[in-house]
Amino acid sequence: MGQKMNMPAYADEPIYGWACEALSGGLNLADLEYKLSDNQSPNVLNMWYKNRTLCKRNGQAWYSAALGADVLAAYTKLYKGMFVVHAGTRIFTVSRDGKTITERMNGLTAQGGSFLLFANKLYYRNGAEYVVFDGSTCARVMPTVPNVVINRAPDGSKGDATDPYNLMGAGFSNTFNGDGTTTVYQLTDTGLDAATVTATVGTAHYTEGDGNFSVDRAAGKVTFSTAPGAGQNNVCITAYKTAQDEINSILHCRYAATYGGQNNSRIVIGGNGTSTFFISEPLDPAYFPANNDFTVANNSGDIYGFGEQYDILCVFLERSIYGLSYEFAESKGMFSTVCINPNVGCDMPGSIQLVENRLVWCNSYAGVHTLVSTQIENERNVQPISRNINGNVARPGLLQEQGLVTAISCDFDGRYWLCVGGYAYVWDYGVSPYSYSGDTDADALRLSWWRFDNIVGRALCEDDGTLYIWRQNRMVRFQNDFEDFGGAIHGIYQMPLRNFGQNDYLKTVIECWITVRADTASRIRLKYITENDPNGEYDTEDIIVPSKMWKGFLWNAFQWTVINFAKSFRRKPNKKKVFLFGILLENNEESRDLSISAITMTWRSAKKIKS
Template identity: 25%
Template sequence: MATIKTSKKTTPTTINVFYGLNESTDGDTELKLGEASVMKNWRVTDGGKLKKMEGYAPLFTSLGTGKIQGQWYGKVTGTFYHLFAYGGSIYKRTSGTNTIIGTMTDAPTSFFFFNEKVYMKNGHEYKSWDGTTFADVAGYRPKIAISTPPGGGGTLYEETNRLTGAKHQTFSPSGTLTAYQLAETAITSVDFVYDGTTLKTAGTDYTVNLTTGIVTFTTAPTAGTPNSIDIGWTKGTGDRASILGCLFARVYGGANDSRVFIFGNDTTRNRLYYTGLADTVPSAEYFPANGYIEVGSDEFSVTDAQKHQSSLLIFTEKGSYYASYESVTLSSGLVAASFPAYSINDIKGNVALGQVKIINNNPLSIYEGIYEWTLITVGSDARNANYISRRVQPSLDLVDLTKAVTFDWEEKGEYWLCVGSLCWIYNYRIGVWYQRENVKAYNFLEIDGELYFGTDGTIMKFDPDLRTDNGIAIKAVWEMNFYDFGFEYLNKYMNNVWASIKPDPKVRLDIATVTNNDGTGETQTIYYSLATFEHADFNKWSFLTSYNPQPFYIEIQAMGFTYFKLILTNESLNEDCTVLSINMPARMGGKVR
């Protein structure tokens, strides 16, 4: 009796959840269904769907060929400002207009806000802006001694300030002595002398011997009021180079954010400097002479520091540390703040200067790959560093990670790492990776949930309504793994594929199939247009009005294959796409021979 052989049907294979990019070194046949071997310019939504990424456009006409060196957004004296550095100038942007507020060396610039001022550092200068005045940070004049008798001495009160050679000292007059000995000799100048609130006049009320550091009053000041005499003077310029040479700043203070820590000076590469309290008030303009931390060996630079819970985590090119507040008595007898550093890991640190980001309250650092730091404890235990970039490590290995620029786009729950014009994006809400091309970013900024990046001559803004990168088509590519439908030893047959698409005013999806024996098949295109006259294209006109998910059917000819994959693309200048699911009903045949 004759029989007709038919292939066995199986339950259709459906991708309902997309799991992002996995560049497995074991080959893409080992990926789980929903992972992609190539994924560029698609985003995985929080619901696990595939959505083409938005485009961007310039915020303003290009200023020229130079780089946007840094940017900041926040409130100063009650008004929100967008500040950025370009071409040796600092601009404020308000109401769509760019206005120069000051000048700085054209170099990468970091901004931070402290005590009602915006501060700017670029490794050459240290500037501030209070909404009106843009100026060099001259530095706080410390009160180095109080309750001083005319003959000198007194009680030590504050350390000298690295930013300036200016100081002052208060005296308690005896009522009879006229000569007052300052704490320093060979001084540059005496800048003021106060008796109570009265400013005295040089030459009339007093004379100065710069060599001995003695101020002699014409008439002995009246006794009875402690610290009624206040004398200010200058000797030298301090050690400004150590502070001006730093590029980055972080705010930390132990239980409160009362101090500024700076780093990035090539001449003191393993050192962080920190501010003190200026007469008990937090200040970004007072760097005490002993206010610094030396971390590890001077062979390796400090590359970042971030507040983590009650500690300051410090990263070097090789190794990581933590510091927290302690008080210490100096050899002079003065009690000062101290932040000793203790090792966490002797190997893993961070290689990209200033690019550690706090994600979900845990630091992410760059050392060969990307590490999330959890369970921070004292000791060199590498298990504190959770390796999270395994799925994209092959492509990360091809670039220089010391040049990485990173950002946390909190609105999207995305950690961005960009080198050149290619970005690796980690959606930390759902734990998946994908890539974004054509983003040449020197820095990023988020304003009201929207992402901006500084590039050559201008600032670009991502916009969910844009389908191009400043007029250039965005080619979104999602390439499925080679899949065997659970039976690698059987031949398969498939005649159709269904794709479920989210309705939008204009949608396009190009679908290509690839098998192990026939290579890449013909690309087929799905179009969908809701009935709207906005930007209407009557060549693709449709009177469809449903906003419900729409399944689309395409015919394919995939015969006798073992492995199968789909490639989904969208390179349209004006058509969006969100893929909700893919259905692939394969039929099983005979054994592979």
């Protein structure tokens, strides 16, 4: 952090020093430049704080061939050694090395959705289709056919209700007690579909059209050519009746999560244009019972996603958050819902991540938030954390980006990435973890946010410590170099304008020292900025660091390692009688870093400001 310290005097005029040796504060667009902390920046691009040094972000390189259509969604992890992606109307897999692309399914609607791993299979829903991939075969999910009644009399006069109807399918079964004389069996439903009816009598299996029975679809009756024998639950008839509105309520859901029980044994889905969500049967993602639906917020608004924090599944609406809880009592699972926050929600479904056991998400009207507590009693359980980067008309930032609702995100290597509009806004929570103190602004102020450009993506995924992004129809890998696709990464870092703690004096800046790493090739241009020259003036001499990789063998570890050296470069800004002073450092050359470990300078008072 910055500090003010006495320096040796020259000609009876005291010389003071200013230094910042941890440039970790990140971007701050919210506050006036001269009000920023010493380690923050009003203008930083494509830089992050890594290994206690400010340096350029990782570069990008093409990793796979083109898919032939733009990517709409991708699974965030490697699945059975493959990347899985929805592009156009097809689902593809891409081999781990990026070289082999295999089409797995065609005929999907070209709209994005979400993948979910459940019971070692990968499920995908996009608001129109619901498919499953097991590593070799990709197909539409076939709805489970529930047995809705047992012990039913042939005439339908009695029976015991069992399983609810399946909202996602038309099929249902009735199980009867045969009496040995009756040939006509009355089903629970009339107006049946044209789908083939089947029956099992004892151990014999019959299919409509084989001469063993006929069907009166309008009346919902099945007439056997020979009366089934007497027995308990020895006659089972399966028929179909489509309730398209109910089926659509399931198929149109775009978001899913696992929840319930000790091992998250159910799938919860939502996002069909209403505030109703649905819960599957345990361990059966093809069965959404008719009595397992919950409506929140008086059926107003839509659901934009789910996120689990501790034992609560949060349901995100645009302007509110509800919590789903589960408990097992009296030999059955019980679900209940409660409003967690009635004012703040999420309309950016791709932004939801679990970061250090706290949910983090973004909305288009107030920025990034975190969930401090799932207890409704805590009225401040949702806290904003992006005040530094939200931006405004004068200094555009996150909330001025186009297409916010299509943002994508990930939690990778101690950083929360939020990508939108060709930029990535990255919170380094490894450097600045969130801690709730009750002071909302102060808690958000100290978080380190960074902004990268040229980050164009449809989906993010990771594998074994490497981050990938799908850029239109090709996969891109982030790698430890200083190039984007063979070109330069434009790195910028501007220290905040400083008055050096003296509000009543003009100053003369004498010297400055820029400390850089000596093990990466760098060329740094320096621009001096004052209140009289806000556009700045370049120094005539750049800082140049040739590429030198020093290696030494560690006998006790039996591995090679890089020993990182630092080197300071002195410059003389020669800025006299200025009130505010700052330095902008930049580099826009391929294969060159912008490495800054510390900034130090000396100055003396020049003239007292008269009112």
